[in-house]
Amino acid sequence: MGKIKTHQKLPTKWSEREILRDKGQFWTPNWVAEAMIAYITEDTDLVFDPATGRGAFYEALTILNKPLVSFYGTDIDEEVLADEIYNGTNCIVEKRDFIKNPPKRKFRSIVANPPYIRHHRIDEETKAVLKKLSINITGEKIDGRAGYHIYFLIQALNLLEQDGKLAFIMPADTCEGKFAKNLWKWISENFCIDCVITFDEKATPFPNVDTNAIVFLIKNSIPTTSLYWVKANEAYSTDLFDFVSLKFKKQKFATLDVFNRQLKEGIATGFSRPEQNHNGFKFHLNDFANVMRGIATGSNEFFFLTATQVKEINIPEEFLKRAIGRTKDATESILTLDDVHQLENENRPTYLLSIKGTDNVPLSVSNYLEIGEKMGLPNRALIQQRKPWYKMEKREVPPLLFAYLGRRNTRFIKNEAAVLPLTGFLCVYPLYNDKDFVDKLWQALNHPDTLENLKLVGKSYGSGAIKVEPNNLSKLPIPEHIVKEFDLERQYKTASGQLRIFREQEN
Structure with missing residues (x-):
């Protein structure tokens, strides 16, 4: 079993994390943030976080001691942007609406825990903007039941440089909603899905929140026909960090289940679910x-x-x-x-x-x-x-x-x-x-x-x-x-x- 790093802290009461449902803010725990940062910081000098929040990914970057890698973040919440964590060197964070006013450049490394705002909390004017965004980028309209986080993913992938890497932590509905089929068809045909990380109930990154989290590690390169599918069975273990840091080469860990999975099956079943070649079911x-x-x-x-x-x-x-x-x-x-x-x-x-x-x-x-x-x-x-x-x-x-x-x-x-x-x-x-x-x-x-x-x-x-x-x-x-x-x-x-x-x- 992996041990907790000395710099990691066990979570306090969830109420202290100040969940703000209307803003969709759910803070990423450090054991997950560090694994995501490990994936995107190879061969880069800048990390971009379009929904920086309280700085989980900037903190992870600092802890992992990447002095040659700068951090650029955006957010719309002035309260979180005022956090003292952003006073560090090589760090620029600005107030900017990533959906309506994205940066006018591309990035080699993008990481995010996008705002989890369900469709019924989105006003009609914003929905019109989101519809236009999906059509412009993917060529198709995304089903109206997609939450705000889905458009963050689409926008971020659009800003990913050739051979750049993206790490997003998202809710399970990213793979299960009405919009999922068209979304993943577009992603799988244009990007390489390296790895999908799911979490056992007792290892959930967001305790007491009605969503299952999934981490997507995606590269802007030629798509492949298979990916690594991982289930983390224990929170605050170093195994997830080690698996990603070793570029997926070591696949036997005490707290992880690691599978090589066919892309076509994963999309058909939904990446949130274990592999199921269930075409043979006779009865329904x-x-x-x-x-x-x-x-x-x-x-x-x-x-x-x-x-x-x-x-x-x-x-x-x-x-x-x-x-x-x-x-x-x-x-x-x-x-x-x-x-x-x-x-x-x-x-x-x-x-x-x-x-x-x-x-x-x-x-x-x-x-x-x-x-x-x-x-x-x-x-x-x-x-x-x-x-x-x-x-x-x-x-x-x-x-x-x-x-x-x-x-x-x-x-x-x-x-x-x-x-x-x-x-x-x-x-x-x-x-x-x-x-x-x-x-x-x-x-x-x-x-x-x-x-x-x-x-x-x-x-x-x-x-x-x-x-x-x-x-x-x-x-x-x-x-x-x-x-x-x-x-x-x-x-x-x-x-x-x-x-x-x-x-x-x-x-």
Whole structure:
């Protein structure tokens, strides 16, 4: 096991790192920063950091004693730029917006932990700038769900000199988002991806933050067909630094798993995930079930009510449906009516206000709808698409629920309570509703070998959390031995045929 260097400090409380979500600032730990600096500082006299923050990479450069290498950084946060660390020699840091006003030159060595700002926090004017940037550099528009960090990577690669090197630490969605396929096609066709470094849950660079970090080491040279894929299993070990410093030649380390990986497979699977030559999977969830998202109310605080609220407002039963909203309200693999009653006793919402557009509502409900109008609900983006605005989405009760985002092993829940799920869950509708088939499919889906495949179709977040969208859950591979174990194979051909008919009708 590698030992902690004498200059390294164990992390203090995370709150002391002053995470600023709106600014996307998450400070890079020194054991990671030093490995990244080691990669880019060979044969260079200047390191450029476009999102310098509190100076993790400048500090690493100083510690690694590179007196002939100068540092140039940019940032837009005056507070971090005032940090005394930047008073050193061979260091210039200026206030500059790297996206809107990048330096008018190229660099041989670029390193960054770019601001992690998700797309829903980006204003429309900035989104227009980002769209133009991606088209100008890559020739294509990047999907609008890409976060700010993606454009930092694109801009930085565009400013990388021939044979120059780049080291970026990024969230896992860089490889898993809707934009990932086009992004990595462009990168892989124009640059050499030397190495991708991932982190075990207990070695995460950003504890208690809902993202998995990945380090990309990329060179502006002729692309190759393979790369090194690394998993760091222990934080604050020198192994990662040594692996990079030795130019990847030594590949056996106590705290690292190192693999030589084919580029094509890595892009197809996603670099955040282990190697998976999974083209041979015969069965997927969509062979046995249909998947839909849960109900989006547009305003849970208004439409999703407790029993006490229902009584106080005096809402008749015919305008209510039993529902469940948060995954923490369904902690077991079976949800029963007793569980729902327990939630009710805890004053948790369990009733969904469900009104058809043609319903004649009593005065008590009409008065409540007036409150919603005063709250401005009819003008909300999702709600304003409905006619009338309070008309609720329709769903049949799903026999199985899936926890949309979670860390736990039990993600598929048997819905014996017959509740409707909100968007914290996905609806899973087996093609056969008989109890035996539903029960066997539920067991097959909760088998550890099936749950392990969620990594192949979902987005990974911090502490082992995985989020899976409806379309991707449909593609969940179910191992063939699991299908046989639970006697699902005999249903396969019939089920697939029914599913095709269902989709044709749906379209």
